[in-house]
Amino acid sequence: MIDPKLLRDSPDLVRAAIAQKHLTVDLEAVAALDTRWRAQLIEVESLRGQQKAVNGDMAKMPKGTPEFMAKVGELKALKVGVKAKEGELKTTESAWQQAMLELPNLPHESVPDGRNGGDNVVFATNGDVAAVSAYAKAHWEIPGFENLFDFRRGSKVTGAGFPFYIGDGARLVRALLHFFLNEAGNAGYTEVNPPIFVNAASAIATGQLPDKEGQMYETVIDQLYAVPTAEVPLTNFFRDEILDEAVLPVKRCAYTPCFRREAGSYGKDVRGLNRLHQFDKVELLKWVHPTQSYVELDALKEDAERLLQKLELPYRVLLMCGGDLGFAQAKKYDLEVWAAGQERWFEVSSCSNFESFQARRARIRFRTADGKPELVHTLNGSGLAVPRVLAALLENNLQADGTVKLPAALVSYFGRDTVTFK
RNA sequence: GGAGAGGUGGCAGAGUGGUCGAAUGCGUUUGACUCGAAAUCAAAUUUACCGGCAACGGUAACGGGGGUUCGAAUCCCUCCCUCUCCGCCA
Numbered sequence: 001m002i003d004p005k006l007l008r009d010s011p012d013l014v015r016a017a018i019a020q021k022h023l024t025v026d027l028e029a030v031a032a033l034d035t036r037w038r039a040q041l042i043e044v045e046s047l048r049g050q051q052k053a054v055n056g057d058m059a060k061m062p063k064g065t066p067e068f069m070a071k072v073g074e075l076k077a078l079k080v081g082v083k084a085k086e087g088e089l090k091t092t093e094s095a096w097q098q099a100m101l102e103l104p105n106l107p108h109e110s111v112p113d114g115r116n117g118g119d120n121v122v123f124a125t126n127g128d129v130a131a132v133s134a135y136a137k138a139h140w141e142i143p144g145f146e147n148l149f150d151f152r153r154g155s156k157v158t159g160a161g162f163p164f165y166i167g168d169g170a171r172l173v174r175a176l177l178h179f180f181l182n183e184a185g186n187a188g189y190t191e192v193n194p195p196i197f198v199n200a201a202s203a204i205a206t207g208q209l210p211d212k213e214g215q216m217y218e219t220v221i222d223q224l225y226a227v228p229t230a231e232v233p234l235t236n237f238f239r240d241e242i243l244d245e246a247v248l249p250v251k252r253c254a255y256t257p258c259f260r261r262e263a264g265s266y267g268k269d270v271r272g273l274n275r276l277h278q279f280d281k282v283e284l285l286k287w288v289h290p291t292q293s294y295v296e297l298d299a300l301k302e303d304a305e306r307l308l309q310k311l312e313l314p315y316r317v318l319l320m321c322g323g324d325l326g327f328a329q330a331k332k333y334d335l336e337v338w339a340a341g342q343e344r345w346f347e348v349s350s351c352s353n354f355e356s357f358q359a360r361r362a363r364i365r366f367r368t369a370d371g372k373p374e375l376v377h378t379l380n381g382s383g384l385a386v387p388r389v390l391a392a393l394l395e396n397n398l399q400a401d402g403t404v405k406l407p408a409a410l411v412s413y414f415g416r417d418t419v420t421f422k
Numbered sequence: 423g424g425a426g427a428g429g430u431g432g433c434a435g436a437g438u439g440g441u442c443g444a445a446u447g448c449g450u451u452u453g454a455c456u457c458g459a460a461a462u463c464a465a466a467u468u469u470a471c472c473g474g475c476a477a478c479g480g481u482a483a484c485g486g487g488g489g490u491u492c493g494a495a496u497c498c499c500u501c502c503c504u505c506u507c508c509g510c511c512a
Contacts, residue, residue, distance in 0.1 A: 045481040059440040075492040
């Protein structure tokens with residue numbers, strides 16, 4: 001949620017920022033709701049003030065006297081009007097709140113203009129794409145692939161996009177997760193093992209709701225959502241809390257399976273490990289002082305990059321343009337890894353600064369030196385998503401004999417330096 | 423899943439219909455005393471929103487929501503959560 005005062009005082013600024021995201025929002029309608037809400041609030045508060053004043057008098061006079069009964073009558077009459085006004089206020093207020101929840105976050109000034117993915121800026125590249133592998137092929141075409149990654153049985157048991165990982169396949173997932181978590185720990189992130197179902201309040205706080213419920217799996221009778229990312233339970237850990245300024249920045253990481261319904265994708269995008277309904281990911285999360293959030297964003301991005309460097313995977317960093325920014329992000333870098341077999345870049349991490357957008361929804365604050373609560377800034381990034389990293393490892397490191405040579409960083413986690421597809 | 427008890431300020435803990443945003447204790451902050459510290463004494467110490475340049479004023483909040491009443495922390499309904507006992511269970 002953006003600051004209501006900002007919309008009130010500088011609507012043009014808000015309008016321009018939203019335009020940069022190429023979203024259409026009826027700001028006038030929101031502003032009108034805000035105006036009406038305040039007018040009604042003032043009215044209701046003054047009526048309640050009257051009630052309180054008369055009530056105060058009554059408290060001091062003996063019960064049952066004619067004066068007392070007169071006051072009762074007076075307040076009885078007043079009550080009807082107040083109830084009606086309160087009802088109106090409530091209606092306006094919930095409409096206004098809903099509208100505010102549907103307003104996107106504003107892009108940071110350093111975000112480049114652009115309409116879609118094609119306008120993103122290549123911020124940095126690392127590694128030599130041309131020199132990867134003479135034997136690369138799309139990972140699902142590697143002979144024996146289905147021995148390690150069983151999509152057919154996954155479809156039978158659950159549905160498309162829910163593979164079984166078998167033998168070295170399962171072992172690779174475990175090795176990567178272990179590697180990611182250890183690296184995050186070394187970088188100062190405290191490991192957390194969070195719930196993987198969250199309630200609606202949590203999903204609202206991080207921006208999944210309202211609006212995007214179709215992208216989450218929902219339980220039938222308990223009205224819980226399977227987490228699309230560990231970001232949701234992790235961020236909500238401090239919901240409705242005021243932190244001590246001295247503890248900032250708080251840095252945490254978590255592994256969770258992630259569940260995404262992702263309706264509407266097809267073709268090569270969803271072949272093999274490219275896009276799944278369930279996948280494993282380690283998420284990095286920070287709660288920081290507002291003055292530090294952009295420094296922290298760069299550090300976060302570097303923490304994620306380091307993983308790709310250690311895995312010896314060529315990657316590039318994209319600075320997302322306004323039109324390709326998500327609803328809740330103020331600024332976002334995507335890390336894309338090169339998959340030599342498909343000759344494509346794949347997003348394996350998305351590092352974002354939400355500024356106070358999530359913190360305002362979640363009411364996560366810290367106490368400043370002068371004792372006043374102030375909203376923190378939240379940031380998160382993948383560190384990293386497993387299946388696409390895995391796909392790139394398989395494709396880029398495929399050898400002539402059909403085995404895959406693992407990067408040195410992974411050998412101790414995997415237990416061997418070679419993956420076979422038997 | 424069944425039965426019972428309970429959810430009050432940073433914490434502990436009073437309050438069972440009328441100036442109660444809420445006693446008291448602890449904690450914290452500031453000041454006094456002291457060479458300094460402890461102890462002691464004094465004062466301060468929730469949050470949100472609205473109005474206001476500000477000082478300040480107003481309204482709301484005693485787990486959430488609804489109801490009764492002129493008036494609710496207090497009575498009623500409902501949901502959530504915690505604890506105890508029983509059942510079940512990795």
